[in-house]
Amino acid sequence: MADEQTSWWTRTCGGRDVLRVALPLVISTGFFSLMLFVDRLFLFWHSKQAMAAAMPAGMLHWTMVCFPIGVATYANTFVAQYHGAQRPERIGATIGQAAWLGVLVTPLFLLAIPLAPWLFHAAGEEPIVRHYEIVYFRILTLGSGAAVISGAVSTFFTGRGETRIVMLTDVSATLINAVLDYALIFGKFGLP
Known part of the structure; x- marks a missing residue:
């Protein structure tokens, strides 16, 4: 039994290899x-109405972008195959x-703004919640x-099993986002 577990873990494409690829994505x-939590927390500190607006605006936005992002990131399968x-x-x-695809759907996304x-x-x-929903959306x-373009480009790394690069990019983006959230939501560092 112990040999079976060891071989499952250490064999090519075994548990260790799966974890090496999957853990950075997790x-x-x-x-x-x-990042979403920090966004919402800062909005809550700014105003409860802004926080209340973030969820419906974010959900409508995700409904709009999830299909194109899913199609673009499906390139991951082909990158891995090739x-x-x-x-x-x-x-x-x-x-x-x-x-x-990201370039082509951008005008459609922009049509949603008006x-x-x-x-x-x-x-x-x-009215105040609606105002914040519109601004956030x-x-x-x-x-x-x-x-969408970012999702497509990330497949170059994930499809080849180099998921640490994507992880480091996402960690960096989250940290940058937190600083920009603070600056833009609260008007710090000379920003309105």
């Missing part, structure tokens, strides 16, 4: 959750097509195309 997801088949010349085209007042008015929130939407 940490990345954890830092993404931490990497495993020793066909690296195919990887760039795959990532390029996924990134082009529709935000209508969308949130239909929800019937109190518009800010999120401005970065939507970049989020």
Whole structure:
């Protein structure tokens, strides 16, 4: 029994290899959750209405971007296939097509910005919450195309099993986001 467990852990593509690839992605997801928590915490400290607006605006935004991000990050499968088949010349085209999806959907995302007042008015929130929902949704939407492109580019690393690079990028982004949240939400460092 002990030999079976050891061989499962140490064999090629065994538990150790899976953990080596998966753990950085788990940490990345954890830092993404931490980023959302810090965003909401700072908004709560700023105003309860801003905090109340963050969830519906964020959910509507995620509803809009989740499909394009999912399609773009599906390139991960093809990158892994080409990497495993020793066909690296195919990887760039795959990532390029996924990134082009981000470019192509960006105008559609931007069209949602002027529709935000209508969308949130239909929800019937109190005026101050609706104002914050619109502002937060518009800010999120401005970065939507970049989020799709970022997901596409990350597949270059994740598809080849180099998930630590993605983890370090996500950890850095979370730390930068926390500083920028503080500066922009509370008007620090000379920012409005």
